[in-house]
Amino acid sequence: MTSASVTPAAAGDAPANTLDLGIAGMTCASCVGRVERALRKVPGVQDATVNLATERAHIVFDAASAAGMDALARRAVRNAGYEPRSVAEQEAGEEQAQSPWAGFAPVAAGLVLSAPLVVPMMLGVIPGSLADLFGRHWMLPAWLQFVLATPVQFILGARFYKAGWHAAKALTGNMDLLVAIGTSAGYGLSLWLWATAHPGHMPHLYFEASAVVITLVLLGKWLEARAKRQTTAAIRALHALRPDVAHLLGPDGEVDVPIAEVMAGDRLVVRPGERIPVDGTVVQGHTQVDESMLTGEPLPVARSADGPEGGALTGGSINGDGRIVMQVTAVGAETVLARIIRLVEDAQSAKAPIQRLVDQVSAVFVPVVLVIALVTLLGWLWAGAGVEAALIHAVAVLVIACPCALGLATPAAIMAGTGVAARHGILIKDAEALETAHRVQTVAFDKTGTLTVGRPRLTAFHVEPGADEAALLQAVAAVQSGSEHPLARAVVAAAQERGLALPAPDGVRAVPGRGTEGAVDGRSYLVGSLRWMQELGVDLTALADRAAALQAKGATVSAVAERTAQGLAARALLAFGDEPKPGAREALAQLRAQGVRCVMISGDNRGAAEAMARRLGLDPDAGEVMAEVLPGDKAAAVNALKAQGHDERRRAAPRREGPLGGQRPSAAAERGGHVVAMVGDGVNDAPALAAADVGMAMGNGTDVAMHAAGITLMRGDPQLVAAALDISRRTVAKIRQNLFWAFVYNVAGIPLAALGYLSPVVAGAAMALSSVSVMTNALLLKRWRGR
Template identity: 65%
Template sequence: MNTLTTVPSESGGLFSSVPPIRIDLGIGGMTCASCVTRVEKALKKQPGVSDATVNLATESAQVVLGGGDTAESLARIKRAVRDAGYEPRALDSMDADAEARWMGLPRDLLPVLAGVLLSAPLVLPMVGDLFGRHWMLPAWIQFMLATPVQFVLGARFYRAGWHALKAFTGNMELLVAIGTTAAWTLSTWLWWRAEAGEMVHLYYEASAVVITLVLLGKWLEARAKRQTTTAIRALHALRPENAHLLPDGVRRTEAIDVAVDELLPGDVVRVLPGERFAADGTVVQGHTQADESMLTGEAMPVPKDVGDGVTGGSLNGEGAVDVRVRAIGAQSVLARIIGLVQDAQAAKAPVQRLVDQVAAVFVPVVLVIALFTLLGWWWVGASLEEALLHAVAVLVIACPCALGLATPAAIMAGTGVAARHGILIKDAQALEIAHKVDTVAFDKTGTLTEGHPRLQVVEAAEGVDEMAVLQAAAALQAQSAHPLARAVLEAAASRAIGVATDAAQDVQAVSGRGTQGRVNGALLALGSLRWMQELGTSLGPLDARARALQAAGATVSVLASQTPGDAAAAAQWSPLALLAFGDEPKAGAAEAIAGLRAQGLRLVMVSGDNRGAAQAMAARLGMNAPGDEVIAEVLPGDKAAVVRRLKSRTHDAGGERGGLHTVAMVGDGVNDAPALAAADVGMAMSHSEGASADVAMHAAAITLMRGDPMLVAAALDISRRTVRKIRQNLFWAFAYNVAGIPLAALGYLSPVVAGAAMALSSVSVVSNALLLKRWKPPVRPD
């Protein structure tokens, strides 16, 4: 089916009255970079189309509509593709056709086999010459063998070439059609004008073998391209077909089997040992372990108990559990992962746009070179047939197939293998930019640390009861989801302090500072030392203790009460207690920091904590080397400004100045979203579920599917390797043409050898990209 998706855009996006619609469409018949250029031009001319991107490797197009009648626009888009000489098709039907078989053989292999059977007798005399045997088939037999290859198996080249001519452009098919037709026509002419009984040398084998080799090369290329999409197919395969629904929820033990598509949020399903979870949800009964390796790259099973979230597609362990469905369809984590990977594989890298511009003029230039080759050889005294064969060799070897595959094949392989290891790359541009990153900025809490602070110290003011202070602080934080609030509530629960959820009234959260409200009639404020300074609170005897706790690396908050003023004096805030919180570094965070520094990267930690706490954590993480930087006391809204400042700083290594930093920002929460968007490359750690993780994933160019800091280095590594493959592929694609065209023009390559080299170029480019599938991320030593 064709995919219709609502997408955000700068012009309004999801909040616009007419949101943009993206159409994903399969396109059959594309063979080279020139095809891509022609289809894109045809699509962009259609009314309502604001953007169109065509990918040769996936044989698909992404078209963004600015609004209007979607059905009519889809019809116009399909008509435009067909008028350009290609076939609009549903994406899933293309996959089905690729796997179709006839008598046990792949259906798309049959034309190749037919070409081999018909061409083999024509090549036999060439083989005989190597052993001193002079075999020659009668001219009429050569004609009968070559003609079906030329005009039946080669009909696709004529059709596509004709459409290219009508559009005043060129493509691979046009070059093949002109070259092989010239060889077939020359052979037919020589046979027709020969005397009766005269044995003339014909060139039918050149036309037939070239077409067969091109068909073989395209088949091998298609097979190799399908291997680059194994990540997508593997993700699709994770989704089970059926689920065991409990119609009455956990109150009924008998389950009925229903299709996964029938599940609704709130349903309760039973998942048996060894089955895959049918949808995202929450465990409501039982306990087990989940294998999430295909989604997050995490090799070890993850324990799941009542209240824990599970992800659809992950594999259940040894326990049977009941799960309440939370998200289905396009809202599920698996669907979002598949969507991100598909978008990345279909997107066009900036370097590919330059390649497309070259391809647009490449074929006309080749036609001119072939014409000059023909005229040049004829002018120096060569026979017409010899001059024509050299021109045919130029046309055949110059086909820009490899040029169109060089970039998308590498991107598909790179994003696919990255997804298999828990790294979701949102678009090709992020992949291309990431290899240039020289500065990595980390949000501290939840990224480098566990993100689960614990209340370590309650230091009450003189004459204040510690238990009463903790109870008041817990009441004030009862409705907050802030990590420090949860730490207060956990501490109160561990000390068996009862907290009435309605004990606090008029509670207000002050962004980046703390919380205030009334508890038992008293106006209380719980927040940072900086906020207390802004309120004019004097800590008195607690001041020295606060500084000591900060120096030890704790995050210190103050619980203060307001003393009403009178006509002569304003209200005053009096400290009741200090609350000191501590966090722990994530396992492997220090190793990840050391690994990034070994790569020559500049490291920055951004934290909202006080400088003492931030510096103490940085020391525990090993971020105290020359060049490392700790930026503390940063409000959530100011993180984006910090990232912009890091980007604008000039390099000063070795005393040199000039050039801007390329910054990667790593964060994990909704308050990091502006900073992730401001960075050159934003990386979101999606170790949590819900709206916070959702916003971070959409703001970031790269999503790390588990909270392992080692994945930062892995993401940068796969980016470098993918860009390296792109450059290698482009080099070889251009090298084939740069070396092959002069050799063919000078007469060193026959049309048959040129056809083999052209087919080899495409296969070698895709095969080189497939080497990325062997990549594995660096792992920390246990």
């Protein structure tokens, strides 16, 4: 059924609902604008965007109008002259049309009926004996031409009349109106010439031009639809990952049940070689899982109940050679696979900023073409060419000017680009992020978990002289035991490795970005950063030399203080070490080779951050390290990078005379901005990801990662950052190529047709070729192989 889902509104806005609606019958960019205008007039609709390539409308409306919105939207679409469909109906139709020859019957009928009309015309221009053999001026009788052309004109071409009539009633224009007017003029001219011909005289008729134009347009539309099915292959491949049946483990053993009946908390059996049906965790057994279709990672990963990832399983991945029992944690629309499918669908249905300009051009394109055709007709009549020639030249203008390729240029490239990116583990949330990413000049990386492994270990525990090291570590680990912070987990792991039992702490309180406070056995401890200790006035003089030495080695240093009757007293230092992620150094080198500046943002002290930066190949002296940045300040750091780059741009830009003789930056520098991408884990980096021009979340498809960033990298490989920028560049290049060719066909073709150098048949072929070439060029993106 039609999908309508509640989505969060921006701050200060009323809650908004969304509705996705399939639309049949659209043929060009003018159709898109017409449907959007009709939907935006519906009471309660806040915005409506229509995508020609996916043939869907995405409607945003206020919550108060939820009742009846589906019916109102459908009525608006139908009144505009198009056929509304639910998304489920549309997807069912796409599944039925998987045959490469689906929908070819009307085209075949047109070819069969048009061939006898066009063959004599072709023979008439062939020099030599073949033409002489068949008769250079041989032509079918007028009545037979009429019999062959009429079904093409009014049965196969009925769709153009229907849609064109709706456009005319709405005082707008579209491709169908141009085709209907043009072919009707040629058909009507042929009838008039036949009816007014002298007895025994066979005039040249134009039935073949009208029939061939309609057939070529239908052929172009069929080729276009076939190419569209290829661009949506990524979505269909993701849908195919979901099995139909699951093996439910109940009181009576294993029972096969439809996947729709599985609920959270159920226990399922997954046999070797089967797909994981839904999200869950391993509770029995161990295996290797192939997650390549979700993450792009070719190597299988180990999964077991006591594994490092907690035995997490993602629906759609393939079980290896082990039989496992899993407990379901998410089903239906809440699974990672379902969210991935929604993200790709949303990206493919969204409009890139450049498409809005195309829509504005297309809104005035058809009326302008009608005026040009009228001028062409009157011009040739004024030149004395006669009604017949003038009408044919005007028909050629109408036919070649159809803006089909303009409407497909951007969405076709976006669909292909986002689809191939998804297969390589790069989920692009919206078209704007895809279009912006190719202009990125600086990439800011969060350190922990992005450039480093993110699982630090306790490398040193230095206590004050005379203190019981084991007892103090036991108390510190107890205070940290409830925290999910990587450093806290490292302390707990170190205590467990020593076999220390952790007592239950009291009054534990987390201070964001600073540390944790709690009591153990009646003694109150604070564990956190050196900055926090300094803010609290803890005297670290006795430990300062040791802290400096640890930081010089690149360690992240924290301190332990105890709250006593005399105040806070330092008790110990903790040093943590992390390792660079495999491939992180190479990823940064790839970005620098592309001319992109790389910056690391870290909450560590400057010594530790710079030591890790040098291991990654970054230059702290060049400003490529921002250290001691609290989580809440990362967004401000990103904004500083944007402003810093903008200031450098203004200083380096050519200068020109100001109005009072002074120098000021050129207009290009004033318009330009510095484009910054932020790469983080998508959880504590959410504000920074939102502040950046392009946010990239490194993660496994968590809700926070997917909603905070425009792009989600499904596996934690920093090299995917360069790949994401690369697919953005290639997609935008395809968009520009498509728009160039679309405009070339129209801008070059219209004058040629108006001047009489193109016949309606050639114009129809050129118009059909323009749409097919745009789709074919976009499909070349499917050859992209990532990095």
